[in-house]
Amino acid sequence: MEEAETLGQSSGEPKTAVGVDLGITRLATLSDGRYLENPKPLERSLERIRLLQRTLSRKRFLSNNWLKTKTKLAKEHEHLKDFRRDLFFKLGALLAQEYDLLVLEDLDVQGLIQSGTKKRRLRLHDSSFSELRRILEWEFLKRGKLVLPVPAYNTSRECFLCRGINQNLTLEDRVFLCPHCGFTLDRDLNASLVLLKRSGWVPPSVPAVKLHPIPPLPALGLVERQGGAMRQEAPPFMAG
Numbered sequence: 001m002e003e004a005e006t007l008g009q010s011s012g013e014p015k016t017a018v019g020v021d022l023g024i025t026r027l028a029t030l031s032d033g034r035y036l037e038n039p040k041p042l043e044r045s046l047e048r049i050r051l052l053q054r055t056l057s058r059k060r061f062l063s064n065n066w067l068k069t070k071t072k073l074a075k076e077h078e079h080l081k082d083f084r085r086d087l088f089f090k091l092g093a094l095l096a097q098e099y100d101l102l103v104l105e106d107l108d109v110q111g112l113i114q115s116g117t118k119k120r121r122l123r124l125h126d127s128s129f130s131e132l133r134r135i136l137e138w139e140f141l142k143r144g145k146l147v148l149p150v151p152a153y154n155t156s157r158e159c160f161l162c163r164g165i166n167q168n169l170t171l172e173d174r175v176f177l178c179p180h181c182g183f184t185l186d187r188d189l190n191a192s193l194v195l196l197k198r199s200g201w202v203p204p205s206v207p208a209v210k211l212h213p214i215p216p217l218p219a220l221g222l223v224e225r226q227g228g229a230m231r232q233e234a235p236p237f238m239a240g
């Protein structure tokens, strides 16, 4: 690994590394087999926003009812933003406590946002990806740990085992099946392992990796402060 390619100041050679695949169905899938779903409150908030947007479109522009709905919509957006940031900081803290090196796709967020019928739904997600990346990076860098972005090209379609490409994999396929060697693994877990491999890190042997959810993050007691209110130190580059 070239030192010049990594971000941050290392206090020594990293001893542990994790590849993280970010996605829409599953927020994050780690190369150690753990994953984090989009939590239910977040999904509910997204659903409320969709409904409010629909309601708003049926109101007369600048009428009282339009303004009321517009205000509700703004509040819901604010709520969603706070919830996400809180979750992202907790995930970042968790990972940065356990690992010395974070390996991420060097995105192009647009690569995740496929065209088609799902486009509207996905638009609500896309801005959050870049924020999630910034927060994860921040949590590592402030601890003096390393972040290594690796090329994103074909990470979902590449076989972790033989590096063959599955050209027919679609966004709907949750399982990666290699047409070359027959290797079969959860789609996102395969992608996170491919990322780790691209970083030059020797990945864990696959049979040792089992897919399992990260427990609800508040239960980890990582950042519960000030009577339950979540106060986070904001990265300097996130102002505004």
Ligand SMILES: [Zn+2]
Residues within 6 Å of the ligand: 159, 160, 161, 162, 163, 164, 178, 179, 180, 181, 182, 183
């Ligand atoms: Zn293969």
